[in-house]
Amino acid sequence: MSAETVATRTQVALDRHIPMGVARDTVAIVQRNLIAYRRVPQLLVFSTIQPVIFVVMFRYVFGGAIQASLPPSVPYVDYLMPGIFLQTVVFGAIATAIGLATDVKSGLMERFHALPMARSAVLSGRTLADTVRNVFVVALMMTVGFLVGWRIHTDVLGLLAGAGLVLLFGFSMSWIFATVGLAVGDPETAQAASFPVLAPLVFASSAFVPVETMPTWLQGFAAHQPVSVTASAVRALTLGGPAAADVLASIAWSIGLIAVFGTIAVRLYRRAV
Amino acid sequence: MSEPAILVEALSKRFGDLAALDGIDLQVEEGTIFGLLGPNGAGKTTAVRVLATILAPDGGRAEVLGRDVVREPAAVRRRIGLAGQYAAVDPNLTGRENLRMVGVLGQLPRAAIAPRAAELLERFSLSDAADRPLRTYSGGMRRRLDIAASLVPKPPVLFLDEPTTGLDLTSRNELWDMIRELVDEGTTVLLTTQYLEEADQLAERVAVIDGGLVIANDTPERLKADLGDTVVEMDFADEALAGRALALLEGDGLGSVEHEHRTVRVSSNRGAHVLVDVLRRFDGDGVEPDTLSVREPSLDDVFMALTGHKAVSDEIDEGEAR
Numbered sequence: 188m189s190a191e192t193v194a195t196r197t198q199v200a201l202d203r204h205i206p207m208g209v210a211r212d213t214v215a216i217v218q219r220n221l222i223a224y225r226r227v228p229q230l231l232v233f234s235t236i237q238p239v240i241f242v243v244m245f246r247y248v249f250g251g252a253i254q255a256s257l258p259p260s261v262p263y264v265d266y267l268m269p270g271i272f273l274q275t276v277v278f279g280a281i282a283t284a285i286g287l288a289t290d291v292k293s294g295l296m297e298r299f300h301a302l303p304m305a306r307s308a309v310l311s312g313r314t315l316a317d318t319v320r321n322v323f324v325v326a327l328m329m330t331v332g333f334l335v336g337w338r339i340h341t342d343v344l345g346l347l348a349g350a351g352l353v354l355l356f357g358f359s360m361s362w363i364f365a366t367v368g369l370a371v372g373d374p375e376t377a378q379a380a381s382f383p384v385l386a387p388l389v390f391a392s393s394a395f396v397p398v399e400t401m402p403t404w405l406q407g408f409a410a411h412q413p414v415s416v417t418a419s420a421v422r423a424l425t426l427g428g429p430a431a432a433d434v435l436a437s438i439a440w441s442i443g444l445i446a447v448f449g450t451i452a453v454r455l456y457r458r459a460v
Numbered sequence: 461m462s463e464p465a466i467l468v469e470a471l472s473k474r475f476g477d478l479a480a481l482d483g484i485d486l487q488v489e490e491g492t493i494f495g496l497l498g499p500n501g502a503g504k505t506t507a508v509r510v511l512a513t514i515l516a517p518d519g520g521r522a523e524v525l526g527r528d529v530v531r532e533p534a535a536v537r538r539r540i541g542l543a544g545q546y547a548a549v550d551p552n553l554t555g556r557e558n559l560r561m562v563g564v565l566g567q568l569p570r571a572a573i574a575p576r577a578a579e580l581l582e583r584f585s586l587s588d589a590a591d592r593p594l595r596t597y598s599g600g601m602r603r604r605l606d607i608a609a610s611l612v613p614k615p616p617v618l619f620l621d622e623p624t625t626g627l628d629l630t631s632r633n634e635l636w637d638m639i640r641e642l643v644d645e646g647t648t649v650l651l652t653t654q655y656l657e658e659a660d661q662l663a664e665r666v667a668v669i670d671g672g673l674v675i676a677n678d679t680p681e682r683l684k685a686d687l688g689d690t691v692v693e694m695d696f697a698d699e700a701l702a703g704r705a706l707a708l709l710e711g712d713g714l715g716s717v718e719h720e721h722r723t724v725r726v727s728s729n730r731g732a733h734v735l736v737d738v739l740r741r742f743d744g745d746g747v748e749p750d751t752l753s754v755r756e757p758s759l760d761d762v763f764m765a766l767t768g769h770k771a772v773s774d775e776i777d778e779g780e781a782r
């Protein structure tokens with residue numbers, strides 16, 4: 188039997204075989220994206236410096252004023268930190284948009300399209316890598332929080348559950364920004380297009396100040412949008428009090444966003460070359 | 461004769477109102493190099509993208525090694541390598557990491573990936589730079605790595621979209637040699653180019669495309685002989701001398717001779733031989749041009765002859781950089 192026949196047979200066998208490599212392909216893409224974070228640390232610095240500045244500013248500059256609108260049993264720093272975690276993952280999701288837009292522009296996406304790889308791996312590899320990055324960034328922000336006096340009123344389980352909600356929410360944000368990145372296909376435009384999407388989410392929310400301090404026309408949106416809902420859930424988990432409703436609402440928001448934007452992003456990926 | 465490695469019939473692709481491919485037919489024999497020659501915007505990249513299963517065609521059909529690009533895209537992807545017009549590599553990964561990633565995504569068995577990457581790095585003279593991030597590579601090195609990446613899964617059919625555009629002469633010649641080696645080993649190569657010379661150097665057969673249509677399909681020798689002339693152009697000190705030169709050159713055998721002020725132009729399909737003939741006729745008559753230039757047939761000449769219009773090949777190329 189000649190080498191050629193062997194090669195042909197292998198290929199025929201492969202054609203019949205459903206590619207079992209979804210996990211393997213996804214891991215390869217996750218690795219490649221994480222290497223970029225290691226080699227280009229600016230990408231990480233971008234997503235940590237800003238929240239650190241916000242911690243310092245809100246904790247020490249505005250904190251005194253905002254404390255007045257909180258119950259006396261809740262120090263402002265304990266109210267603030269869950270909001271900071273969410274701000275961190277929302278702003279960090281811009282990296283998903285920029286990363287995918289860069290791959291479209293560089294032609295790498297074209298190479299992926301022509302390879303016999305799992306079609307889902309390019310997008311899920313990107314959003315999962317950004318979630319791994321979020322684990323580090325959120326852990327770092329927790330450390331910063333402890334340094335400025337943040338305390339957990341519940342227990343370590345509450346803290347871990349809160350971190351889980353933040354990461355799940357960050358994952359859903361990555362899918363929104365994956366859509367943005369694929370739609371614009373250019374890293375600079377992706378960055379510019381992302382800000383108007385995330386600014387209202389982060390600032391018209393209860394992340395930094397209680398919704399009750401806002402004008403009534405804004406309160407309806409601010410109280411129910413996903414950043415506020417998740418912030419309330421994480422606060423309930425770390426400050427104590429009834430948490431179930433907010434936790435469920437936050438999970439529902441995240442899963443809903445992943446379903447909707449995951450579908451759109453996959454469509455865009457199929458024709459983004 | 462065996463079934464062709466690449467078969468394209470009445471293939472069309474539209475972008476809105478624009479027919480990027482307006483019904484093209486091609487056949488590429490296994491183990492040969494096929495050149496797709498055309499100016500910017502001709503439809504070369506679109507044709508490659510359809511063949512590589514990246515774009516779905518609007519009409520006609522295309523097969524790679526007997527597999528239909530629309531109905532069996534996964535099977536096609538397992539048989540092709542693609543090096544697109546712009547080096548599609550990850551600038552943050554090293555050369556070796558890039559090749560290994562393509563090895564995994566190309567579904568090579570785990571144990572085969574590292575040796576294959578090392579082999580290709582060696583072959584493309586990138587071993588020394590193998591563990592440096594690609595950001596530090598020169599344009600020529602990136603291009604070589606890009607082609608190496610397309611070869612990782614040992615594809616029997618390889619698409620190269622303008623592989624030498626932007627390379628210096630040395631890199632270009634090295635790349636030509638590598639492409640020839642691949643074909644000696646049995647790979648089928650479809651390459652696009654804007655340069656008649658490149659198609660002439662490499663390809664057994666060339667299709668000229670323009671405006672999404674194949675306007676010629678032949679061996680490069682026949683294309684050149686039929687269509688492109690070698691032009692010898694001379695400037696003389698004054699019109700009188702130019703007139704004397706014209707008198708010596710006219711008459712049969714030499715090709716067509718034109719005269720304009722102090723300039724005389726001889727066009728011939730006999731290649732460089734025409735220059736020898738021109739000089740022989742001047743010899744002994746004291747007719748000497750001030751300047752003399754020889755221009756080999758170019759893509760522009762081919763286009764002039766085939767379509768009657770010039771090839772619009774402005775190098776700046778907007779939408780395509782995506």
Ligand SMILES: Nc1ncnc2c1ncn2[C@@H]1O[C@H](COP(=O)(O)OP(=O)(O)O)[C@@H](O)[C@H]1O
Binds near residue numbers: 478500503507
């Ligand atoms: N994605 C696209 N959307 C719209 N028009 C396109 C797209 N890709 C190519 N075109 C157009 O199709 C024509 C053929 O392009 P292309 O195949 O890239 O030519 P070539 O590779 O020969 O330079 C050009 O007019 C180009 O502008």
Ligand SMILES: [Mg+2]
Binds near residue numbers: 504545621
């Ligand atoms: Mg092109």
